[in-house]
Amino acid sequence: MQDFALQVDGLSKHFGSVVAVDGVSFTIARGATVALLGGNGAGKTTTLSMLLGLLLPSSGTIRVLGEDMVRHRYRVLPRLNFSSPYVDLPHRLSARENLTVYGHLYGVPHLKARVGELERALELSEFLDRPVGKLSAGQKTRVALAKALLNRPELLLLDEPTASLDPDTADWMRGYLRDYQRASGATILLASHNMTEVERMCDDVLVLKGGRLVDQGAPSALVGEYGRATLEEVFLDIARDRRAETMP
Numbered sequence: 632m633q634d635f636a637l638q639v640d641g642l643s644k645h646f647g648s649v650v651a652v653d654g655v656s657f658t659i660a661r662g663a664t665v666a667l668l669g670g671n672g673a674g675k676t677t678t679l680s681m682l683l684g685l686l687l688p689s690s691g692t693i694r695v696l697g698e699d700m701v702r703h704r705y706r707v708l709p710r711l712n713f714s715s716p717y718v719d720l721p722h723r724l725s726a727r728e729n730l731t732v733y734g735h736l737y738g739v740p741h742l743k744a745r746v747g748e749l750e751r752a753l754e755l756s757e758f759l760d761r762p763v764g765k766l767s768a769g770q771k772t773r774v775a776l777a778k779a780l781l782n783r784p785e786l787l788l789l790d791e792p793t794a795s796l797d798p799d800t801a802d803w804m805r806g807y808l809r810d811y812q813r814a815s816g817a818t819i820l821l822a823s824h825n826m827t828e829v830e831r832m833c834d835d836v837l838v839l840k841g842g843r844l845v846d847q848g849a850p851s852a853l854v855g856e857y858g859r860a861t862l863e864e865v866f867l868d869i870a871r872d873r874r875a876e877t878m879p
């Protein structure tokens with residue numbers, strides 16, 4: 632039997648009359664790197680929030696690392712982590728204090744050494760002792776990624792992980808995440824609007840539109856299926872409902 636990091640079945644989320652996620656089902660094998668794609672308002676952040684146990688689904692089931700997320704999320708939460716530009720770290724605490732507080736919350740052993748490891752790996756030294764509220768957007772993103780890696784998660788959920796990074800730092804960060812994934816065997820699910828990033832990092836993509844899963848597959852397979860040269864063009868076809876015109 633295949634070992635899944637994520638098994639999602641019939642997942643929906645309604646906010647009053649707004650249907651943010653509408654009957655989404657997918658599985659992600661352990662060790663895969665998968666992208667959640669979709670235009671603004673497609674339901675990516677809502678889906679990630681449900682996978683993290685931050686939002687309760689209106690219906691459907693989620694199994695994370697084999698555990699039912701609604702009934703047993705406390706069993707599985709120590710084994711995953713996330714970063715999101717929409718979740719701020721406490722502003723008055725320095726980056727080091729933030730990492731230390733979160734490290735204690737996650738019960739990270741040898742915490743000082745782990746923060747030191749991440750400081751070196753993610754090159755945080757220059758701003759580690761500054762208040763997070765005073766950091767640039769890109770520096771905050773790096774601290775948020777360090778926070779997400781503190782407990783060496785088996786499942787890493789990343790919402791636009793490189794959105795505020797300059798192209799050089801973004802490229803380096805992608806390399807770091809790929810190395811982490813290879814060394815640890817972790818599974819990564821990332822929401823991104825950067826198609827080049829997705830083509831470089833991801834084994835598979837899940838495409839959401841209006842809360843529904845409208846397509847999925849390996850980036851190269853989708854590019855071939857749509858008769859396009861890049862994933863960016865596939866994305867535009869899906870966003871603009873051009874699939875029928877491009878398919879034989």
Ligand SMILES: Nc1ncnc2c1ncn2[C@@H]1O[C@H](COP(=O)(O)OP(=O)(O)OP(=O)(O)O)[C@@H](O)[C@H]1O
Nearest residue numbers: 646649650651669670671672673674675676677678
């Ligand atoms: N708490 C809420 N109350 C009402 N509607 C909500 C709430 N959260 C999300 N929505 C709506 O649900 C839909 C999906 O939003 P979501 O944030 O998941 O989209 P997204 O794919 O992450 O978009 P983006 O790329 O713009 O970040 C949107 O129409 C949004 O307005």
